[in-house]
Amino acid sequence: MATKREDGDAEQGLISGEEKRADGGEDTAQRPGRIRRSIHPVFYIAAWIFLSNTTILFNKWLIDNRGFKYPATLTCWHLIFATISTQILARTTSLLDGRKTVKMTGRVYLRAIVPIGLLYSASLVCSNMVYLYLSVAFIQMLKSASPVIVLLTAWAWRVEQPSLKRFINVIVIVFGVALASVGEINFSFIGFLFQLGGTTAEAMRLIMIQILLSGEGQNMDPLVSLYYYAPVCAIMNIFIAGAAEAPTFEFGDIAKAGYGLLLLNAAVAFLLNVSSVFLIGKTSGLVMTLTGIFKSILLVVVSVLIWNTSISGLQFIGYGIALGGLTYYSLGWEQLVSITAGFTSWFKSIFGSQGSKTRVSPAARKALIAVLAVLTTLVLTSGFLYSTGLANTVIQLPSRNDSE
Template structure:
């Protein structure tokens, strides 16, 4: 199940009081990265390797699980108290919750079907086009105005994704179409949520959104599954996988939604965007190691171009220059032994994190490239598997 998280969009972040310590933010970030990647790998294993080839029923089960848990949380904790700020009327349900639920259903179903046709590595490369779809839909709905800089930036991202797609050894047109449909539905969901809630001056975080949408989307998906999957459902597939495995899978998927909500509340949109890029790189590497996926040089080139464009899109030219300047000053200070104990100014620390994030992305891409050509992957596979 996909989490209702922020897509990598340009953001300056919101200044929040009483920010937690760097250690806590780091732990939240690790929890989000781990839960997100495990959810994706788990879904891929269930639908492909384990042979539970019912993507609609699987995401429906996730949503039923989420419905039960959010109802319990709403009645026993304060995590969902912000729901009281939203209208509890049929008009709000029919004009806001239901339309967003319909496009959410399309996004989740299409995204789950992709696992039957494409590898996780290829899926993540195609998902890098998310900002392109969001901006196009935003322009279509008149939410933002196109600028030359943004147009050039998304064209570079689209070019990188196109090159990565062209480099696929086993290209699946069905899988590609499902992935593009999933991105389109998700972009419409993001923009519709922004328009419908902002027009009424309302706010809805990830967990409250799940509280409202989960039961609606579960019913919609069940209706679709009743025509597509239920007539061909084999109980042997359920017995082979086991209810305990499905329960664990749903719990992991819900954990992703919970950790994303916590992290969004503790950090800025910029940190989320950069963390998401790093998370996707780790996911590509895990896919290569677990399923022995072959990454071609053309795919590496296309994905590298996309990652660089995504970093520029998320950070911006000014912050990149600040990061470069801060990293140079920091290295210079270390060599002279004059780095202050407090780690420098807030601006310098932010810039340093940006520079380090960019460096990690570049080094990871370089490692993937070297590993492909020197047979490192093959050695690792033989050692681990």
């Protein structure tokens, strides 16, 4: 939901507490009982992936399985919750201290925050509306074309100069998404338009942030931007929800969905924004890009297992082409070569011969092999059950009325 910084020089977050102890323990000897232990960046990566995918799956589940078919109202509730939460955090924690460096005037608010907030609102509403028409897996396939829309919008606004190399890369991604769309069994043109509208609104929002806020000398992290955008978006969504869903809205559907579940849903969506702040601060733009690509693949797999979504071979090939183009677009050839070399070196350090220098113990290698074996077995078993139709077996549980 929040803006992601793409700068590669973000803080790495690798606090040197453990490094100092490894150098001889001098720091420990001088300051007994005051050893600082930092949280490993893997924790922030895992938390962001979990909360991001949980938010998407939670929204889809509320709309499809709990009968809360009011995407605009759900988005409005998220933004109201975010408005209240950011105001509380600003007064009780240091997470929003970045707002003190923002020079917010009435001119900046009306010229930048309000229009960007309206585009943000449109992006969120469309992103939730699409769950009424398309599967989560197919939505993620369409989202792989987001950089294409952003690049085309940047060219249209003359923020970037067109280049033949990037244009060819764009064609590859579009071709992959087109194949995935052709292979989609339950294709909905209305859902496709909602996804396209949400992606376009998000692209325009990012470009306007680059033009307006950068021109005003502002620099906001995702949580600070939510602090300013959420009230504008909440007010805008109240009008959207009132016009689009008020005539068919039934208050009984709130109780049907569950007050606690709706509160939990908004809390998870807000925690996603908090986790993105920590992820940006503790890693780099490169790690964030790789994490986003991996998250997309993982979400497709999880959604297939939960909803038994059918993916055709053509769709699988198209998504693979789109992901390949997206990876090359995001990283470039030099980064890909560097990452491949680093992974190869890491792999050799774990599974190398006893004579090679390695910091991984034999017990750790055996544990890693065991984990990989278990994961491979689970994947193969799940694929077998799904292909034989056993995964489609529905267990009918007695309803509450039957038990009474």
